[in-house]
Amino acid sequence: MSAPVILWLRQDLRLSDQPAYAAAAAHGPVIPVYVHDETIGGPWAMAGAQKWWLHHSLNTLSEDLEHKGLRLVLRRGDAAREIIRLAQEAGTRTVHALHHYEPWWQDVERVLASKLDLVLHEGTRLTPPDHLRTGAGGRFRMFTPYWKALLRDMPPPLPVSAPAAVTGIEGALASDTLADWNLLPTKPDWATGFDIWTPGEAGAKAALKRFLPEIEDYDEARNLPSREGTSRLSPHLHFGEISPATVWHHCAKAARTKAEPFLRQIAWRDFGANVIEVLPDYGRRNGREAFDDLPWRSGADADRDFEAWTKGMTGYPIVDAGMRELWATGWMHNRVRMITASFLIKHLLIDWRRGERWFWDTLVDADYGSNAVNWQWVAGTGIDANMFSRIMAPLVQSEKFDAGDYIRSWVPELKHVQGDAIHDPEEAGLLKPKGYPAKIIGHREARERALAAAREARA
Template identity: 60%
Template sequence: MTTIIWFRRDLRLQDQAAVLAAVRRGRPVVPVYILDDDTPRHRRMGGASRWWLHHSLVSLDESLRKLGSRLILRRGPAAQVLGKLARECKASAIHCLRHHEPWWRNAERSLQELLPVGTSLIRHDGLYLLPPGSITTGSGTPFRIYTPFWRAMAKAMPPALPRAAPDHLPAPENWPESENLKDWGLLPHSPDWSTGMANFWTPGEDGAHDRLDEFLHRARGYGDTRNLPAQPGTSFLSPHLHFGEISPAMVWHATMNAGGSVETFLKELVWRDYAANVILQFPDYGSANAREAFDRFPWRDPVERDVNRDLMAWGKGLTGYPIVDAGMRELWATGWMHNRVRMIAASFLVKHLLIDWRVGEQWFWDTLVDADYASNAVNWQWTAGSGVDSNMFVRIMAPLTQSEKFDSADYIRKWVPELAHLSKMHIHDPEEYGMRPAAYPSKIIGHREARERALAAYATIKGAGSIDDEAMARFEAAA
């Protein structure tokens, strides 16, 4: 009899509850990763995530081989593939970390019905600081608003101490067949757009710990530097956390005593938990407005030629707004974007261009190496004003002001080289000063014009039973 470890978004050996529990059984262990594009359907991983996955699986397999084991690769609907593998291996148990995306919850339920008699599915927690759904209000209901959620989480912190990886995994006498990772075609070609990502990232558990070690030197000043795109003030841990190459508990314990403004960073770790709690309550949060009034919002249709032109300009970093363009070009080159610039770029799409937040969410889903269903959906609905806890739509970011406020000149010079020669005074809005070079586009819409158009669109849905300020206040009080 063997024990199977089912890996998904938990590609690590340290502080990995499923791995440790499987080893404790004392039976041969078969680690497996299944590339399942069927179960998620339209939520199959995007191109940038697939690039990361390839390299993370290589790293995980290398780590397993050092412990006398290896990673088995299979493709297909996960529940069916695991049911078949359990029979092949005569497995008595499958250990995995519990996942909360709606398609994985469905797969876990289906798997329990497909397993042979005598084989159990044993799920463990470990993707978040605390199990989603475990932090509730005084009346026992889930939180919908972040701030009280943070207060409740803070009382339960720190999380349990992280546990070391095992020093050996017992191998089966005969290994089941495994597919070849190269045959999965996860890496881009014709063209290979991943060069910038390869130069910037090191996927895998070792890469995650290197990033954490680097961040510890500046974690103390995080609250002051995280909003400055030209400085390396962020942790760069988001893709490593998304793929589970490092546990949030390990990150918390490593940073919690850094002092200074590190609490700001800890609050962002809790935001991951908050997002997971939201999708647990609203599984379709990535495609459905939380506030029904936004179902009537007059978004511009990307199928129309002029709207599609604006969308493509945004996606390629050709809007004429340097801070927006720098962010979108950084995304294309590295699969990542600075957190402050993400908000600016997202707000620009939704409010300046009046393009549905779901279009932007899908764009980020395909292009971000840290594309996470919960965080991506919650962040986009926060920006659009359509979420259960969100920014008011009428708070429209002024990208040119934001660029200057957060000292983005050098960031723009790096990612928009056409403007590199401009002074700090002119680079944030070269068109206003008559300094726009011919190689750089004009603004696709003026800020004042965009703001007036956005407010007029919002006015069409604002009203009784909608999302006015009084209704928002009542909602927050109830939550």
């Protein structure tokens, strides 16, 4: 029998259209392994909401592998050291994995490549980020030209099924159990509302199947929080339970000429990977240095306002509904993400990095590239971003995008408010609902303060 081959799994927890798995299966007995490195990423180490998802995703993947006659090896510790140790125990030097673009994973890949025969495959993005180049040969920093270049490269290769036959090793290697890792919350169990999700490859395929009949309405429906108009595929894509190529081909086939608005969102995820490969510290540093001098609020008053924002107690119903949905489910509607982020940055004048950190801790789909690019886009600090002076009016946004039922669902203090008064009960002259706060700051006052801060930074 040939020497075994290690299949190193990270954010690629699937068997279908998984090039590393297919290559490993073709070259020898396969040892699938997942290493839980609790320090990888430093400030962007895996947070609570993602750990919840990881537990369930690994559990389903382990069952899928068992049906193939393979046992998933679980190790905890430094990722590079554990892979090297496993290779020594198994008597092999060959490791197959999908290439990842977060700076910390690229560091680990370099270490392993110097010690073992590391074979990296593509499969986490539609195309390798450095494959797309400007006319001058540089890397793209703006999404629109990136999107046009990507379209010239599309469609991606057709997805392939999981290998029909695969061989495992004889005997057993030391492995943790999922219970050893304590990934699930207990005291308190804040994830009771996460039961809307079905992590794992089967759950990803089911989510795609549910979305396909709605894709032609996506361009309009994605902006309406009270409708189920988004795909909810983002956590499945983040954990690699479905390949972006699979999503692209199914959506393009289902919607044909009307698929572009959704496919642009898949491409935006690719663009995020491109940005963090060019600017690895994009999650902590402004893309535009001119904003380094912007006078963000700090101190006790800012901390109090930040806490009110995280708890959904700002007095702005659409903002509060979004923040409560986030805490309860680990997810927030796309349009509301922009509204809540803009509110923190522009209305409360709190550094976008604090918001990025909160989203990282609470989102099941928290992705380093997407999270950083999205926050800097809203803040106006990014290399491709809105102008800082574009300040969303949350109350106007709420009415424009018909968020009434969404608010009633997530802000029970307002569930009996009828008609358009739901968007701004205070302005409508309604008595203060019991337990619901007054506005933390007026829109006009907040706008003037934000614009003054921008002028100070420019000066």
